[in-house]
Amino acid sequence: MVKLKSLEEIELLRESALVVSKTLGMLASEIKPGVSALDLDKLAETYIRDQGAEPGFLGMYGFPNTLNMSPNAQVVHGIPTSEPLQEGDIISVDCGALKNGYYGDHAYTFPVGEIAPETQKLLDVTKASLYIGIREFRVGNRVGDVGYAIQKFCEDHGYGVVRELVGHGLGTKLHEGPEMPNYGKRGRGKKFSDGMVVAIEPMINMGTKNIKQLKDGWTILTADGKPSAHFEHNIAIINGKPELLSTFQYIYDALNISSTEEDEFRQKKLEV
Numbered sequence: 598m599v600k601l602k603s604l605e606e607i608e609l610l611r612e613s614a615l616v617v618s619k620t621l622g623m624l625a626s627e628i629k630p631g632v633s634a635l636d637l638d639k640l641a642e643t644y645i646r647d648q649g650a651e652p653g654f655l656g657m658y659g660f661p662n663t664l665n666m667s668p669n670a671q672v673v674h675g676i677p678t679s680e681p682l683q684e685g686d687i688i689s690v691d692c693g694a695l696k697n698g699y700y701g702d703h704a705y706t707f708p709v710g711e712i713a714p715e716t717q718k719l720l721d722v723t724k725a726s727l728y729i730g731i732r733e734f735r736v737g738n739r740v741g742d743v744g745y746a747i748q749k750f751c752e753d754h755g756y757g758v759v760r761e762l763v764g765h766g767l768g769t770k771l772h773e774g775p776e777m778p779n780y781g782k783r784g785r786g787k788k789f790s791d792g793m794v795v796a797i798e799p800m801i802n803m804g805t806k807n808i809k810q811l812k813d814g815w816t817i818l819t820a821d822g823k824p825s826a827h828f829e830h831n832i833a834i835i836n837g838k839p840e841l842l843s844t845f846q847y848i849y850d851a852l853n854i855s856s857t858e859e860d861e862f863r864q865k866k867l868e869v
């Protein structure tokens with residue numbers, strides 16, 4: 598079911614999204630060779646609680662940690678381990694927070710030190726596909742338009758688009774309707790309207806789109822062992838157009854990256 602949000606509710610969702618955005622920004626300068634995903638998980642839990650929020654994933658469906666940490670061939674839902682990250686790894690960090698009864702849920706795939714150019718390209722294309730999808734999330738379009746745009750762009754680069762896991766509506770529940778697949782057909786599926794709030798989250802594999810699951814019942818990884826990337830934003834429709842609630846700006850500030858990629862999706866100026 599799709600629950601439309603009032604502007605007041607959207608502001609609360611923005612607050613929760615910003616808790617996660619700041620958490621990812623804090624982690625950005627900590628992610629380096631030798632640090633473990635479990636170390637980062639503990640930092641994130643403390644940081645989220647210090648902002649008056651609760652970790653959104655901890656205990657959700659029985660998940661044991663604050664962060665989903667999915668290195669290299671892991672797609673999503675990885676459980677943080679004490680194994681040190683290594684130079685050349687990539688790691689998808691997916692984080693949720695619950696504040697004032699509303700969820701924020703977003704994700705970024707970080708390089709660990711220097712990475713191979715072909716892996717960097719996977720990150721760049723996956724992140725670009727996220728914005729290509731967000732551009733389609735507007736009144737007059739449907740769910741299939743977002744999925745089609747992401748799928749077309751990524752497949753044109755020869756990448757595999759994961760089918761089994763999808764984006765979703767966001768609100769007082771972490772997963773609300775509609776489902777937001779990263780594949781689809783133009784003009785199909787649910788119509789978008791003002792007040793819809795969703796998480797769009799392409800999960801893109803360098804090789805095959807096929808995945809498998811570890812025996813831990815959580816970790817999803819690529820069937821061919823090649824790397825996978827994952828980026829996720831939270832977006833509302835206001836005045837017919839997509840409005841970004843989350844931001845990668847805290848990450849970019851930490852890593853000294855300059856970017857204008859989010860500007861077109863902000864009707865209200867971001868106060869960082």
Ligand code: MG
Pocket residue numbers: 702764765796798829
């Ligand atoms: Mg999500």
Ligand code: MG
Pocket residue numbers: 691692702703704798829
């Ligand atoms: Mg997520």
